[in-house]
Amino acid sequence: MNVVFQQIVYALVALTVLSVVLVIISENRNPVKSVAWILLLIFLPLLGLIAYFLIGQDFTKKYAYKRKKHRGKDQAFLIKSDQVLDEQEYPRAFTAPVKLLKNIQNALLIGGNDVKYFTLAADKYRQMLADMEEAKRFIHLEYYALENGLWGDALKDLLIRKSARGVEVRIIYDDWGCWRTKKSYFKELIDNGVQVRVFSKVRILPLTARLNYRDHRKLIIIDGLIGYIGGMNISDRYVNGFNWGCWADTHCRIAGPGVVQLQSVFLSNWQRQSGEVLWEDEYFPLPASCGDNALQVVASGPGSLDPEILHVMIQAFYSAEKYIYVQTPYFIPPEPLAGALQAAAIRGLDVRLMISKRSDLPLVQMASRSYIREMLERGIKVYFYTRGFLHSKMMVVDGELSIMGSANADMRSFEDNLEVQAFIYGRSAALRAQEIFLEYQQDCEKINLERWKKRSRLKRFVESFMRLFAPLL
Template sequence: MLILEILYALTIISVVIVVISENRNPIKTLSWVMVLVFLPFVGLIWYLIFGQDFTRKQVINKRMYSKLKKRPLDEIGTLEEFSYPPEHASLIRLLRNLDHTPLLGGNDVRFYTRAAEKFEELLRDIENAKQHIHVEYYVFEGDNIGRRIRDALIRKSLEGVEVRVIYDSFGSRKTSRAFFEEFRKAGIEAEPFLKVVLPKFTSRLNFRNHRKIIVIDGQIGYVGGINIADRYIDGLKWGIWRDTHVRIEGKGVQGLQSIFLIDWFFVSQTLITSRRYFPELPVYGDISLQMVNSGPFREEREIYHGILQAIYDAQKSIFIQTPYFIPPESMIEALQAAAIRGLDVRLIISKRSDVPLVQMASRSFVKEMLESGVKVYMYEKGFLHSKLMVFDDSLTLIGSVNFDSRSFEHNFEVEAFIYDHVVAERAIEIFVEDQRDSQVVSLREWVKRPIRLRFFESLMRLFAPLM
């Protein structure tokens, strides 16, 4: 027994040394050391599953990524400069220089705040598809809406339309193999992203494809927070499921197409760069946007830096709604500085969440937000899963990104940076509608909550960098 205890202690010490030697963010390193020391057995298992970073070593070659990122966009030809609010020039340059992300104009953008409306429109677009349909979702469940979309895709495949499907292996873990096998029987190429199977379980579970992408004929695209599952339509037992999605028609879809084809190469080792997936398109509107992707295969953290730059550039207001608010220290300081210099900074999070421990960690940040002048609201109508940000009255961010370290560092994400006053006006309307269904948080009342509750929230915050 003593020998086993000694061996176990040596194992923990060795892992702690490895964690320190990896030169990670000091806060994250300290969090892992605390987990390993104070929760020995559980901490070791947790580290083996979530702490190791094998992605850069085993899955993605940076040189190949860069090649794939540039090559599809090169097929479009010379990209002209489109109009945009001049105050966002530095942000546009940043995203373009970080990851070859062009500004794409000539778009029409339509918002959906009800999943049922989004799915009905999507099914109509699928029915009208002529050449190809590309689908990529974190959650693709085999329930009612999942079967409707599957059957619609199968019908189009039997008509001769190319259909490709990527589903996250962990996010779609509740869906049976037989469900996805129906795709393959109909000639649809369906592939899991980073399939979670032993012995690669521990190196892959921590890196999930959180994107929600649909591209139809290289002309119509969907992106946002709504996965394919009935709960997005029916809600939960304790309230509605409030989410936001957008439909894009125009050149901006070519950015989504590029991201999908990069992921398709990862899952199938098939390189697709044909020009027919990037067709010449007419002008559908005067909206310009950048389609930004990020993930653990790159150190640049494109979406994170884009949001940070947007906070720095804001002159009047910053509106953020997110299901999980666990920001890195730099984001906290940037938001606090914005509020202190007089900007109207508002944050809406859910009063109740689908992940209680993450909710507790999120609430630990509320006090310092309020103290710096940020207005915080708790959504009461149900679960607010929307990932929407509006800066001033000219920049809107919508995609799959939660305002937390997991989205910024570990997940494969996609975010549309939309530069347009009319779009921002509609996004602000959506935000204000949700604000009406929320309770404003008073600093005076917030600090009066039970000490035990505040302690557990602070305790969960210690693990925030790991969530």
């Protein structure tokens, strides 16, 4: 009887696996991702089935419908700004990425912005709170992780106080990213007049693929005059670090006409989450020029027709003439991105890749390290940050373009998550970003190709095996 029962169970599992494989094939996904899922289902059928039903189902068409419903309104109002630059004013070396962004997302190039970078979370939090204290009309936040603690509680108290004084406060937070946050944290905000929306609430039954598509953005907009974008969430661990090292990250504060683009990204998502339409002129003031940097902001998500952030990064790398510096916590690049970096190194550019020697996600780290050898063989300089965990997502090109936002250099950021990235054209901002990169480099171990080749065969095999599942990590 037990043998018969086992055979029935095996047959049901096999039939379920076959059905799921047929569904994956019929969805016409990215072939690399489809193959990864099929391999997981074949090698580890039970684990594969559980993982597929948790995070593998493709709900992007449903999300795309919602996005399409609101698309087109996002940046149409930008034509009003007298800081919108025409083609004659585009940065010469980066005309191609500027035009690409304008065509795929109507992201106009807006000049007159002041940009300030932060490498210490405490400095960012202090400046953020000081700017919010001066808010007169509205404060908008969109965060993957917004946690209670010293800084999270200070933010909560300030937002409650500003709301009581008539300032409109709106928050979008990611349910999965805020799993550490007590529910009472958001309840207290709501009870005191703050408008709060949760992105893609995670439910036990059904779990569906909501775990897979997350709002990974870290955005603040204050009165339409000041904005924040970068890699730092709101959490004490960004200040305190780990018992084995610091948390190394970057974020930037933008003041000037370009903030309107950050506001556009937030209000587009707010409309999807709440149904509230806020496209009146009062939410889009036209700040005076206060700096010498031009910028474009690009948002992407699972409903995007194209991986916009990926496309523009690749175009920027192919436009580079001198150097490309990349910081990312997770390096699992799609082939076109890896190819763009390798091609730049082959044609003689100084290409540097900085990742963390120790990661908070060991499986991702193993897959990431499978790419190191091919980067080194093409002449890319690879650095492992050793003082702690490097979470920065900053890139610098030729001392003229700096790229800052929430997207990691991995497939999840380019295809699955809601992300936002600022492409900042200006020598002052880019040179400061370059300084930051070189400061971090002092705490790095430079990887030598010959020594890297001599690592144990088992370690190299495990990394290569994990690479097979890189699209799922």
